[in-house]
Amino acid sequence: MGYLNNPKTRGIDVDSDKSPKVRKLFEMYVTGEYPLNFFANWCEKKKLLTNAGNKISLSNVQHILQNPFYIGLMRYKGEMFDGTHEPLISKKLFDKCQEVMTKRGKVRPDRKHNFAFLGLMKCASCGCSITAQYAKGNGGIYTYYRCTKKRGACQEKYLGENQLVEQIKNFLQKVSLSxxxxxxxxxxxxxxxxxxxxxxxxxxxxxxxxxxxxxxxxxxxxxxxxxxxxxxxxxxxxxxxxxxxxxxxxxxxxxxxxxxxxxxxPAREFVKSLNQATNLIQTDNLSELPTFLKNIGSNHILRNREFVFTPKIEYKLVAERSEANQNRLQFPTWCARQGSNL
Ligand SMILES: [Zn+2]
Known part of the structure; x- marks a missing residue:
């Protein structure tokens, strides 16, 4: 894929339509930011099909990324030969690709592993579950969460994972105990x-x-x-x-x-969980957050780019008290007049 047989010259020409996309595939894969199974979707979105016109499967992608044909070589009866065709990518890029593939090991069949908050939220508007996706922007790859729209059109907007984490950690801050x-x-x-x-x-x-x-x-x-x-x-x-x-x-x-x-x-468990919130604010392991959120509340939803949920009463009270304290800190004159002790 990325090349066409030329019946006139009996040579192999670069396919000007597909070759940039194939090159892109290698370039994206070496970043190590995408799992292999991300690319089958990506190819579909980019309308990249096999030369026979079929959808590109995960094993197709794997085959492409390991095929030395793209650096100008040809395998014939188990032996490698210098091809006469033009290479699509550099040997350096190809080698890096093999390195990433070895490092990543086997293809992960469960892509849920890559999305920490999958299965946590429902859509506020239509009640459908929230799904996750990769997107490119601002010079990087980021994850965002959106309504699956399985019950038809839905106006609910997506929420980037970074914002989601920020909102969650904001709440954790309010229920944290040193x-x-x-x-x-x-x-x-x-x-x-x-x-x-x-x-x-x-x-x-x-x-x-x-x-x-x-x-x-x-x-x-x-x-x-x-x-x-x-x-x-x-x-x-x-x-x-x-x-x-x-x-x-x-x-x-x-x-x-x-x-x-x-x-x-129960009181001991509660106090320990407040301390766990403190630890979670500092963690980079996002997979711990949904478990904690499920433990301390229910009805987690995505509403207007906001993560909302119903905390259990004890956590709600702690959060409210913490909010009240914060407000007080913002109004020192009021405090002074009331003579309250900060
Ligand atoms: Zn929805």
Missing amino acids: SQDTKKILAAFDMEEKQAKEQAKDEVINLKNQLSQVETKLQKLLDAYLDDALTQKEYAAKKDILIFQKVALNEKITDFETKGLSWLE
Whole structure:
């Protein structure tokens, strides 16, 4: 591809239409920024077909990029010969291409790996899922996210990955807690737990004493009944009261032993996640962001070039408080008048 047989001269001529596109293919591939499977789409978009007029497949692309024909050589019966045709690319470019291909290893069948936020968002306008694409611009390759428009036309605009990451990190900033503060809070929780357990222990001992007193009374009541000191009716009435007391005490004991500290574990997890937000602001590993966003909220959508989602209530409150603090910092005179302590 990129050459045509010339029936008159019986030679091979450069195809002036396809050859620039084939050359471009090599040039793009050596940047290492595109996976092999990107190019099948690219060829389709550039209306680059095989000489037989078929769509170019991934293996076609691979074959082109490895074919020494493009540097003026010819393979014949397993042997390499100098061709008579004009090379399309330099040997340097070709060698670089082979280097990139070896480095990248096998073709990655799942292109989702290249788009960190695929599967995270839905379109605000039509509810379709959001897909990702590569595009060229401003002298580089960038990724953007847009509506798949599977339910027909949709006006929702695309959002570049850089902007998306910026918006996400903006939110993370609002719910982030420094490692130092995290340590302090976790230590305070440990202290709280220790104290609560000690208090609960005292309380449980107290309740168990009461319980054994009730049991002693029950025993005495039974003895009195057996000694004929009580009628059946009197015995039953007094017994009912004691049995009710016993049930209530048992319930209280269970409460103190199990539920008393149930808030602590979720609170710990929450504080740790705020610290994780701090770490995520600094990370270059984008794949960690969608997981975190799914953990702390739901209903992630793309609306008017904005990433929007519904954070869980605790994160919403933290973010709101952080916003309020920021606003206060912007109005020092108001603060001074209110005498508030920054
Ligand atoms: Zn849409």
